[in-house]
Amino acid sequence: xxxxxxxxxxxxxxxxxxxxxxGPIMLGMPFQKQNLSAAAFQLLLYQFGRVFVYSxxxxxxxxxxxxxxxxxxxxxxxxxxxxxxxxxxLLQLVPNYVRRFSALQNHLMHPISKLMGYVFKLPLWGxxxxxxxxxxxxxxxxxxxxxxxxxxxxxxxxxxxxxxGIGTTPLMLMVSLGGIFIKRYISFNTQKLIPWFMFxxxxxxxxxxxxxxxxxxxxxxxxxYGQAVDCK
Numbered sequence: 001x002x003x004x005x006x007x008x009x010x011x012x013x014x015x016x017x018x019x020x021x022x023g024p025i026m027l028g029m030p031f032q033k034q035n036l037s038a039a040a041f042q043l044l045l046y047q048f049g050r051v052f053v054y055s056x057x058x059x060x061x062x063x064x065x066x067x068x069x070x071x072x073x074x075x076x077x078x079x080x081x082x083x084x085x086x087x088x089x090l091l092q093l094v095p096n097y098v099r100r101f102s103a104l105q106n107h108l109m110h111p112i113s114k115l116m117g118y119v120f121k122l123p124l125w126g127x128x129x130x131x132x133x134x135x136x137x138x139x140x141x142x143x144x145x146x147x148x149x150x151x152x153x154x155x156x157x158x159x160x161x162x163x164x165g166i167g168t169t170p171l172m173l174m175v176s177l178g179g180i181f182i183k184r185y186i187s188f189n190t191q192k193l194i195p196w197f198m199f200x201x202x203x204x205x206x207x208x209x210x211x212x213x214x215x216x217x218x219x220x221x222x223x224x225y226g227q228a229v230d231c232k
Contacts, residue, residue: 006147007160011167014140014197025116025136026176029129042126043176049130050172051165054141055158057134061149062157078150078209085146085202092195108137134165143198150205 029046112132119128134141148160 004151004156004160004163007144007163008167010144010147010197010201011164012170013167014144014164015168015171025133026172029120029176042124043173045124045126046130046133046176047169047172049127049132050134051130051162051169052127053131053134054144054161054165057141057145058148058161058164059154059158061145062151062154062160065149065152065157066154068152075209075211078205081146081150082202082205082209085143085198085205089195089199089202112136140197143201147201147205 026046029042112135116129116132119125119132122128144161144164148157148164151157151160
């Protein structure tokens with residue numbers, strides 16, 4: 001089951017959430033203290049560092065998925081991940097869980113914020129700032145990693161997260177270059193979108209693993225030479 005075409009679109013549509021959550025971080029970076037060429041160079045390094053870390057994380061979860069498929073198969077793995085995503089979505093309806101998760105996120109953000117202050121002193125600070133941005137706790141990244149896990153491949157996991165990162169780049173560049181904090185222009189809480197993304201992706205993973213014979217959505221299993229297999 002090939003999920004790579006979904007990766008870029010997931011990043012593109014999910015970048016609205018990324019821009020809102022990471023906008024203040026990007027606007028706090030010292031781009032304005034440099035001339036145009038130096039600022040553009042650091043900005044590109046920032047995006048490269050972010051995508052680089054996403055790709056590394058994708059490779060790691062791809063290896064994990066590959067080891068899991070040794071004991072089961074990709075359809076089973078897809079079903080399990082889909083069910084877990086739906087369960088996590090339902091947990092978002094529990095206020096106590098949401099409070100604890102938010103507290104954990106804030107706790108994890110503290111050391112990253114401290115490191116951010118140190119990297120600005122480095123010559124290639126843009127790359128390291130982007131790399132730190134890549135490990136910031138984020139529901140959208142977790143969702144992408146859960147999908148990359150389902151690729152069951154070191155290479156495909158890395159490529160999936162690379163495409164996801166590329167998909168988030170256009171809007172992140174607009175925030176940086178335009179000097180805007182997009183939350184000013186959005187009247188709803190993008191954090192509330194994450195559970196719906198998770199629920200939809202969970203359903204998609206389960207439907208695809210069912211091999212219902214629906215083109216693109218749930219294709220039938222294929223034989224040795226690519227012919228559809230009759231499971232009856």
